[in-house]
Amino acid sequence: MRAALLAPTDRIDERLALSSVTIDSAVSTHADFPGWFDDLRTRSYTEVEPAAIDDLVGWSVDPATGNIVHDSGRFFVVEGLSVAVPGGPVPRWSQPIINQPEVGVLGIVAKEFDGVLHFLMQAKVEPGNCNGLQVSPTVQATRSNYSGAHRGRTVPYLEYFFDTAEHTVIVDVRQSEQGAWFHQKRNRNMVVEVRGPVEVRDGFRWFTLGQLHRLLAEDDLVNMDARTVLSCLPFSGSGVRRVVSAGDDWFRDGLLRSCVPGEHSVHGNDEILSWISRARSATDVDTCRIPLNEVAGWRRENGRIRHESGLFFDVMGVRVRARGREVDQWTQPMIEAHGAGVVAFLVRRVGGVLHILVHGRAEPGFVDVVELAPTVQCKPENYRVLPPEARPPFLDRVLAAPPERVRFAATLSEEGGRFYHTRNRYLVVEADPADDLAHPDFRWVTVDQLVGLLRHSHYLNIQARSLVACLHSLLGAPAAGTSKAIA
Amino acid sequence: MRAALLAPTDRIDERLALSSVTIDSAVSTHADFPGWFDDLRTRSYTEVEPAAIDDLVGWSVDPATGNIVHDSGRFFVVEGLSVAVPGGPVPRWSQPIINQPEVGVLGIVAKEFDGVLHFLMQAKVEPGNCNGLQVSPTVQATRSNYSGAHRGRTVPYLEYFFDTAEHTVIVDVRQSEQGAWFHQKRNRNMVVEVRGPVEVRDGFRWFTLGQLHRLLAEDDLVNMDARTVLSCLPFSGSGVRRVVSAGDDWFRDGLLRSCVPGEHSVHGNDEILSWISRARSATDVDTCRIPLNEVAGWRRENGRIRHESGLFFDVMGVRVRARGREVDQWTQPMIEAHGAGVVAFLVRRVGGVLHILVHGRAEPGFVDVVELAPTVQCKPENYRVLPPEARPPFLDRVLAAPPERVRFAATLSEEGGRFYHTRNRYLVVEADPADDLAHPDFRWVTVDQLVGLLRHSHYLNIQARSLVACLHSLLGAPAAGTSKAIA
Numbered sequence: 020m021r022a023a024l025l026a027p028t029d030r031i032d033e034r035l036a037l038s039s040v041t042i043d044s045a046v047s048t049h050a051d052f053p054g055w056f057d058d059l060r061t062r063s064y065t066e067v068e069p070a071a072i073d074d075l076v077g078w079s080v081d082p083a084t085g086n087i088v089h090d091s092g093r094f095f096v097v098e099g100l101s102v103a104v105p106g107g108p109v110p111r112w113s114q115p116i117i118n119q120p121e122v123g124v125l126g127i128v129a130k131e132f133d134g135v136l137h138f139l140m141q142a143k144v145e146p147g148n149c150n151g152l153q154v155s156p157t158v159q160a161t162r163s164n165y166s167g168a169h170r171g172r173t174v175p176y177l178e179y180f181f182d183t184a185e186h187t188v189i190v191d192v193r194q195s196e197q198g199a200w201f202h203q204k205r206n207r208n209m210v211v212e213v214r215g216p217v218e219v220r221d222g223f224r225w226f227t228l229g230q231l232h233r234l235l236a237e238d239d240l241v242n243m244d245a246r247t248v249l250s251c252l253p254f255s256g257s258g259v260r261r262v263v264s265a266g267d268d269w270f271r272d273g274l275l276r277s278c279v280p281g282e283h284s285v286h287g288n289d290e291i292l293s294w295i296s297r298a299r300s301a302t303d304v305d306t307c308r309i310p311l312n313e314v315a316g317w318r319r320e321n322g323r324i325r326h327e328s329g330l331f332f333d334v335m336g337v338r339v340r341a342r343g344r345e346v347d348q349w350t351q352p353m354i355e356a357h358g359a360g361v362v363a364f365l366v367r368r369v370g371g372v373l374h375i376l377v378h379g380r381a382e383p384g385f386v387d388v389v390e391l392a393p394t395v396q397c398k399p400e401n402y403r404v405l406p407p408e409a410r411p412p413f414l415d416r417v418l419a420a421p422p423e424r425v426r427f428a429a430t431l432s433e434e435g436g437r438f439y440h441t442r443n444r445y446l447v448v449e450a451d452p453a454d455d456l457a458h459p460d461f462r463w464v465t466v467d468q469l470v471g472l473l474r475h476s477h478y479l480n481i482q483a484r485s486l487v488a489c490l491h492s493l494l495g496a497p498a499a500g501t502s503k504a505i506a
Numbered sequence: 507m508r509a510a511l512l513a514p515t516d517r518i519d520e521r522l523a524l525s526s527v528t529i530d531s532a533v534s535t536h537a538d539f540p541g542w543f544d545d546l547r548t549r550s551y552t553e554v555e556p557a558a559i560d561d562l563v564g565w566s567v568d569p570a571t572g573n574i575v576h577d578s579g580r581f582f583v584v585e586g587l588s589v590a591v592p593g594g595p596v597p598r599w600s601q602p603i604i605n606q607p608e609v610g611v612l613g614i615v616a617k618e619f620d621g622v623l624h625f626l627m628q629a630k631v632e633p634g635n636c637n638g639l640q641v642s643p644t645v646q647a648t649r650s651n652y653s654g655a656h657r658g659r660t661v662p663y664l665e666y667f668f669d670t671a672e673h674t675v676i677v678d679v680r681q682s683e684q685g686a687w688f689h690q691k692r693n694r695n696m697v698v699e700v701r702g703p704v705e706v707r708d709g710f711r712w713f714t715l716g717q718l719h720r721l722l723a724e725d726d727l728v729n730m731d732a733r734t735v736l737s738c739l740p741f742s743g744s745g746v747r748r749v750v751s752a753g754d755d756w757f758r759d760g761l762l763r764s765c766v767p768g769e770h771s772v773h774g775n776d777e778i779l780s781w782i783s784r785a786r787s788a789t790d791v792d793t794c795r796i797p798l799n800e801v802a803g804w805r806r807e808n809g810r811i812r813h814e815s816g817l818f819f820d821v822m823g824v825r826v827r828a829r830g831r832e833v834d835q836w837t838q839p840m841i842e843a844h845g846a847g848v849v850a851f852l853v854r855r856v857g858g859v860l861h862i863l864v865h866g867r868a869e870p871g872f873v874d875v876v877e878l879a880p881t882v883q884c885k886p887e888n889y890r891v892l893p894p895e896a897r898p899p900f901l902d903r904v905l906a907a908p909p910e911r912v913r914f915a916a917t918l919s920e921e922g923g924r925f926y927h928t929r930n931r932y933l934v935v936e937a938d939p940a941d942d943l944a945h946p947d948f949r950w951v952t953v954d955q956l957v958g959l960l961r962h963s964h965y966l967n968i969q970a971r972s973l974v975a976c977l978h979s980l981l982g983a984p985a986a987g988t989s990k991a992i993a
Contacts, residue, residue: 122787183780191780193787207787292961293670293678300609300680300694386873387963474779475962476786476874 031189032258038136039228039254039495040263046132047225049233055224059142060152063222063342067146069439070336071322075350078336085312087334087352094161095119095437097334097352099309100202102383104302108409113314115324115334116384117354117437118202121162122193125244126180126209128157129189130217130225137225138210139176139217140245145435146339147353149442153242153432154234157223175220179211187212190251193476194484195390197433198382200332200354202308205386205476208248228252232492238430239442243485246431250484251473254278254466254491263495270426270449273373274493277466283370285463288471294462295478298379299388306383328404332356335439355439358400359430362482363417363446364490365394365456366426367463374463375490376413376456377483390480391472394461412458417448422504424449427489443482445489446505466490518676519745525623525715526741526982527750533619534712536720542711546629547639550829554633556926557823558809562837565823572799574821574839581648582606582924584821584839586796587689589870591789595896600801602811602821603871604841604924605689608649609680612731613667613696615644616676617704617712624712625697626663626704627732632922633826634840636929640729640919641721644710662707666698674699677738680963681971682877684920685869687819687841689795692873692963695735715739719979725917726929730972733918737971738960741765741953741978750982757913757936760860761980764953770857772950775958781949782965785866786875793870815891819843822926842926845887846917849969850904850933851977852881852943853913854950861950862977863900863943864970877967878959881948899945904935909991911936914976930969932976933992953977 028034042049073080077090087097100116128139143155160174179186190210197204219225226234231249235241241249256278263275276282286294316327324334333355340348365376380392397411399418427447432438450456469487472478479487515521529536560567564577574584587603615626630642647661666673677697684691706712713721718736722728728736743765750762763769773781803814811821820842827835852863867879884898886905914934919925937943956974959965966974 120792121790124787188776188780191776191783193783207783289675289678289961293675296678296680296694296963300611303608305607474776476783477964 030258031253032255033261034131034136034258035228035252035254036258036262037134039232039259039491041135041227042229042233044132044135044137044227047137047227047230049230052230052234056142056152059222063142063144063152065144065146065151065339065341067337067339070338070350072319072324072334072336072352073322075336075352078350078352084310086310097311098202099311099314100383101307101309101314103305104381108406113309113316114331114383115311115314115317116202117200117204118308119161119204123161123164123206124158124177124180124209125156125206125248126158126160126176126211127245127248128176128179128217129210129212130214131212132225135227136212137227138231139219139223140226140231141223143222143242144341145242146337146341146351147435147437147439147441148239148242148432149440150239153435154231154240154245155242156245156248159244159436179213180209183211186214189253190248192251192474194247194251194479194481195385195477196481198384198390198480200438201384203384203386206244206247208251210248210252229495232495235489235492236427236429239432242432243434243481246485246488247481249491250479250488252491253474254470254494255280256282256467259494269368270373271493273368273371274466274490276371277373277375278470278494280467282465282467283372284465284468285369285374288468291462291464291468295379295389295391298460302381302388304381304383304385304388330357330401330404332441337439353437353439354441356398356433356441358398360398360443361395361414361417361446362393362443362486363395363448364486365413365417365448365450367450367452367456369463372465374465375469376450376461377464377469379460379462380480382480385477385480387477391464391469391478391483392480393482393486396482412461413456416451416454417446418505420448420451420505424451425505427493428504429489431485444505445485447486447489447493517745518740519742520748521618521623521745522715522739522741523745523749524621526719526746526978527716528622528714529716529720531619531622531624531714534624534714534717536717539717539721543629543639546709550629550631550639552631552633552638552826552828554824554826557825557837559806559811559821559823559839560809562823562839565837565839571797573797584798585689586798586801587870588794588796588801590792591868595893600796600803601818601870602798602801602804603689604687604691605795606648606691610648610651610693611645611664611667611696612643612693612735613645613647613663613698614732614735615663615666615704616697616699617701618699619712622714623699624714625718626706626710627713627718628710630709630729631828632729633824633828633838634922634924634926634928635726635729635919636927637726640922641718641727641732642729643732643735646731646923666700667696670698673701676740677735679738679961681734681738681966681968682872682964683968685871685877685967687925688871690871690873693731693734695738697735697739716982719982722976722979723914723916726919729919730921730968733972733975734968736978737966737975739978740961741957741981742767743769743954746981756855757860758980760855760858761953761977763858764860764862765957765981767954769952769954770859771952771955772856772861775955778949778951778955782866782876782878785947789868789875791868791870791872791875817844817888817891819928824926840924840926841928843885843920843928845885847885847930848882848901848904848933849880849930849973850882850935851973852900852904852935852937854937854939854943856950859952861952862956863937863948864951864956866947866949867967869967872964872967874964878951878956878965878970879967880969880973883969899948900943903938903941904933905992907935907938907992911938912992914980915991916976918972931992932972934973934976934980
């Protein structure tokens with residue numbers, strides 16, 4: 020293996036690159052993953068069934084507002100949001116939204132074995148997962164988890180993220196979650212490298228980045244929280260170049276160069292920041308929290324809250340019986356989206372460097388008006404009831420792309436703690452070279468520019484971050500072009 | 507002049523450095539400033555007198571809420587804010603606050619003459635200024651200004667900031683304003699370099715940075731909006747080093763090195779970002795907009811709204827008759843703070859590099875919980891009525907500093923469009939080398955680290971930004987140590 024030839028290095032970008040080309044190590048081999056995972060799946064007994072909102076235990080519908088609240092006043096509240104976007108294709112609407120103001124921790128413990136960084140991941144059941152277990156960060160903790168409101172067992176490994184003085188912090192940045200469904204939710208994304216011994220508890224396992232990147236390509240396997248934390252790793256092409264060459268694969272060569280700071284980019288960093296400033300200054304998104312029973316166009320029926328069109332999403336409840344989670348039996352409200360969405364980056368080589376077409380997108384739950392989003396992020400069927408001018412630009416180009424231009428395609432789940440069977444088709448699609456894709460709300464950026472922005476909050480939305488993790492996964496992938504199907 | 511020896515350069519940091527050491531140029535000499543300014547002061551007829559809130563014309567007190575609103579529904583609203591900071595020295599309070607959701611433009615036009623960057627500034631009257639005219643950016647425009655609600659004349663030069671395609675954008679970043687008095691206000695700070703001819707209208711004048719830096723040291727002369735825009739300029743010590751040497755002045759040598767990227771710093775950039783993430787995750791600032799007539803402890807008397815202690819600030823009204831502004835006669839509500847505040851950076855050389863002690867500070871009006879603030883930022887007299895544990899750390903050390911450790915001292919005005927005779931003593935004070943200043947809510951950072959953060963929103967509060975502009979002004983200042991009085 021090329022990786023083994025490298026001298027030891029302290030540079031984090033080189034250490035990440037080395038981990039990303041390591042598929043088998045002394046502590047963890049890729050071939051052993053299915054056995055470990057299947058065994059856990061067999062042992063993790065979980066039963067999830069839909070429940071009427073009024074039948075939830077420990078949750079009540081506030082008679083005055085209709086809001087769905089926990090009896091302790093903690094966790095989260097499902098309430099209403101009234102949204103005005105003057106000049107937008109849908110200038111005014113109201114909708115249910117989850118309000119969860121506390122900042123939780125999504126943390127991965129990292130540790131070096133034989134010179135290669137490994138990441139401690141958990142096989143975790145979440146009630147919204149369509150398939151039970153998924154590969155998750157070491158820790159997913161809401162503040163309620165660790166301050167006792169959950170009445171659950173203490174969250175294992177959380178201490179590494181509370182007191183980092185003895186460790187090396189590789190990632191520590193608060194990032195947004197779905198701005199369509201959460202009101203200003205942020206989680207603290209962390210990766211902490213530990214030098215001392217780390218106990219591997221049942222349900223946890225060390226992975227190299229190369230292993231995680233392979234798993235990312237499988238449907239519904241690496242969960243959303245793991246994807247967002249991985250996307251914040253300070254990858255750089257300079258590090259990758261020391262451990263892997265693109266060979267004659269022009270796509271990977273362009274991707275590699277896209278990860279190198281200072282390589283050619285269509286827009287300078289300051290130009291991108293200025294474009295974001297302008298978009299955030301010019302866009303008015305006026306939101307107001309309202310009682311859930313005042314959202315217009317939404318109805319309570321069959322124990323759910325649905326839009327009268329039957330589209331968008333439902334607020335529903337689930338009853339969960341689980342083993343291997345903090346508490347063994349509970350009910351909770353969730354959001355269930357209708358139909359799978361499409362989340363895609365259109366990419367193109369410019370001057371030999373792969374560029375990504377990002378969208379400056381306003382979502383009602385964002386803290387700061389606009390974030391960079393995928394080229395396409397939507398549920399196509401919703402546009403049946405919306406005005407034609409609301410149809411997303413580039414959606415049809417993505418859907419019509421021939422298989423040889425689809426560089427990444429996997430169906431991935433959204434957060435299984437809040438979203439029930441809610442999945443999106445994640446795609447990286449090469450643009451047709453003949454297409455003119457100029458649009459004032461979109462810009463071509465390099466991966467390195469996105470990595471730079473990811474050191475800060477509020478720049479990339481959760482869907483774009485998942486796709487950044489997917490792009491990183493293509494750096495160490497087999498050179499043979501494997502074409503993918505869109506759907 | 508050393509500056510004249512330089513070859514022409516395209517690097518913005520070198521161009522800024524060159525401008526900062528240029529005191530006299532072909533188009534603008536420092537000695538001509540007083541004559542120009544005094545002439546304008548003579549000609550700018552302005553009369554401002556306090557008025558009872560109920561007597562304001564075009565503004566009403568909403569009978570249901572007590573909020574003070576403009577009849578057009580635009581400009582801004584004075585309303586109430588309820589604030590909870592669990593665990594803080596004052597865990598819960600309510601107060602009046604200004605809500606002005608639109609993002610305005612604070613813009614300076616730049617242009618090169620004879621190889622030196624110049625900045626077009628305006629001598630502008632604001633009703634809250636204690637002395638009428640102050641040196642202001644080329645443009646201070648609320649969105650109401652330029653969309654017609656003001657019924658005023660078109661704002662001159664605004665076009666350069668709307669369509670920047672023909673120009674070079676040097677600064678373009680939204681920054682916060684006083685988080686104690688504004689609810690989530692942000693303005694877009696811009697500097698745009700224009701290549702073509704620029705008409706200099708009456709009341710406007712070209713300045714070098716060296717001239718502006720000298721004026722900054724004078725009381726109440728360079729206004730707050732000018733200071734915040736200047737603070738966002740991408741200064742770097744590498745540029746400064748090419749045009750100026752610190753000689754044997756150890757303070758300036760440390761300051762110069764503090765502006766150089768990659769010089770020694772006590773904490774790495776990622777460590778600072780991680781500390782900010784932690785502070786923003788751990789701090790709960792729960793705010794809720796409430797009707798102004800529901801703020802507790804505040805009373806209406808003599809046409810004003812005052813705190814029952816007589817401290818903090820008043821909401822009051824003014825009647826203005828002016829010439830040389832968008833409209834010639836108007837009334838408006840303002841905020842009047844009681845007593846001058848103290849705004850200070852404690853600084854110290856570490857490894858020969860000047861470091862600044864910044865405070866991770868929560869203010870109720872911040873968009874993102876915590877911003878970096880000066881070491882000390884307070885009105886000392888307010889602490890008479892607050893619990894002793896609320897007394898700001900380091901205040902007494904700043905007030906007790908001997909004159910030879912005071913490197914910058916000037917009384918500067920806050921924004922004269924919203925604040926009436928509201929001034930702070932801005933100080934840069936060397937810490938006593940014997941003092942242990944470790945505190946979990948404070949960190950030592952370099953100027954270069956602050957300049958890096960200033961490319962993004964929500965990192966430095968308005969008072970810290972003013973002090974960054976003051977620090978920059980010391981780079982090109984005379985080498986002779988001029989000691990200053992604290993008050």
